[in-house]
Amino acid sequence: MGEQPIFSTRAHVFQIDPSTKKNWVPTSKHAVTVSYFFDSTRNVYRIISLDGSKAIINSTITPNMTFTKTSQKFGQWADSRANTVYGLGFPSESHLAKFADKFVEFKEAARLAKEKSQEKMELTSTPSQESAPGDLLSPMTPESINGTEEERVTVDAPPHSEARGEPSHNALPFSHSSTSMNKHWEAELEALKGNNAKLTAALLESTANVKQWKQQLSAYQEEAERLHKRVTELECVSGTTTVIKSQKSELNHTIEELELALKAKEEELERLKEEVVSANEFQSQRDSLTHKLKDSESRNQTLEGQLSELEQRLESSQQEQEAFRTSLRTLLELLDGKIFELTELRDTLAKLLEGS
Known part of the structure; x- marks a missing residue:
């Protein structure tokens, strides 16, 4: 095959919205392979990207194209043939820089x-090739419409020769010859006017035919452009078999990775379900402990009230005991005084008994 991929990368593909010419419309749901192709038979560079079997990018690089970096990971270029603007979102800035460098390189190669x-x-x-357009336009030249000078002389000559030959054979007077010449010239003038009117009509008809030919040529050019685009699409589809195979292998690898990720997610989901069941059990235990804590707090408040009441009673009993002790001390002091007086009285009575 004449067309082969020379550089490939992965990117998200966008196209400008044809209605607003401002917003980007994604043409791929995920990152796809974007490749530079070189057609050695036509010496043409192209950017091609497929989403499955659909060509979402088919852009021929021309010397007047420009690739613009609009951010650290996004770049765009305009394709006048496709009448659109393509945008690529890359996974990193280095991928964008490498793609832009290749664009400049292949653009210069396309120019050369x-x-x-x-x-x-x-x-x-x-x-002969350069004169071919003139041959096509030759039916439109004034000579072809009005006739050459030699043809006009040949057409006009017979009446003139007959008018001039008539005096020599009939030998008419000079005045009659002059009148005949005037009539001849008037007839020739009328003939020229008729020829002029015919030539004018022919010129108008030729102008109308030229307009019709231009319309037909424009229609043929549009049809040729449409066929060229169709051929380009078919070449794109037929020339990217290797890309399709590589994309298929990449898709299979991606599917395997997704299946493994799905299995891991299912295991994680089961673990989370078990954690939810455990969390529900912990919640019920927490509610039970909370209820018991509330009962304990209510009992504690009751006991605190009883303790406060007992403390008040103890304090009042202590006060009563202190008052009782004070009374006993007072009685003891009085009793001691009475005992001392009785002792003195006994001693006095004893002394009196001894003295009597």
């Missing part, structure tokens, strides 16, 4: 290839 092609066409062109 175009210049060489033009030089080759100029060298191989011949005078």
Whole structure:
């Protein structure tokens, strides 16, 4: 095959919204392979990307294209042939920089290839080929419509020769000859006016035919452009078999990774379900402990009330005991005084008994 991929990368593909010309519309649900292709038979560089079997990018690189970095991971370029603007979102800044460098490189190569092609066409062109457009336009030249000078003389000559030959055979007077010449010239003038009117009508008809030919040529050009796009799409589909295979292998690998991730997610979901059951059990235990704590707090408040009451009673009994002790001390002091007086009285009575 003449067309082969020379550089590939992964990116998210976007196209400008044709209605607003401002917003980006994603043309792929995930990152796809974007490749540079080189057609050695036509010496053409193209950017091609497939989403399954659908070509979402089919852009031929021309010397007047420009790749613009609009952010650290996004770049865009305009394709006048496709009448759209393509945008690529890359996974990193380095991928964007490498793609932009390749764009500049292949754009310069396309420019050099175009210049060489033009030089080759100029060298191989011949005078017969250069005169071909003139041959196509030859029916429109004034000579072809009005006739050449020689043809007009040939057409006008017979009446003139007959008018001039008539005096020599009939030998008419000079005045009659002058009148005949005037009539001849008047007839020739009328003939010229008629020819002029016919030529004018022919010119108008030719102008109308030119307009019709231009419309047909425009229709043929549009049809040729449509066929060219169709051929390009078919070449894209047929020339990217390797890309499709690589994408298929990448998709299979991606599916395996997704299946493993799904299995891991299912295991994690089961673990989370068990944790939820455990959490529910812990919640019921917490509610039970909370209820018991509330009962304990209510009992504690009751006991605190009883303790406060007992403390008040103890304090009042202590006060009563202190008062009782004070009373006993007072009685003891009085009793001691009475005992001392009785002792003195006994001693006095004893002394009196001894003295009597």
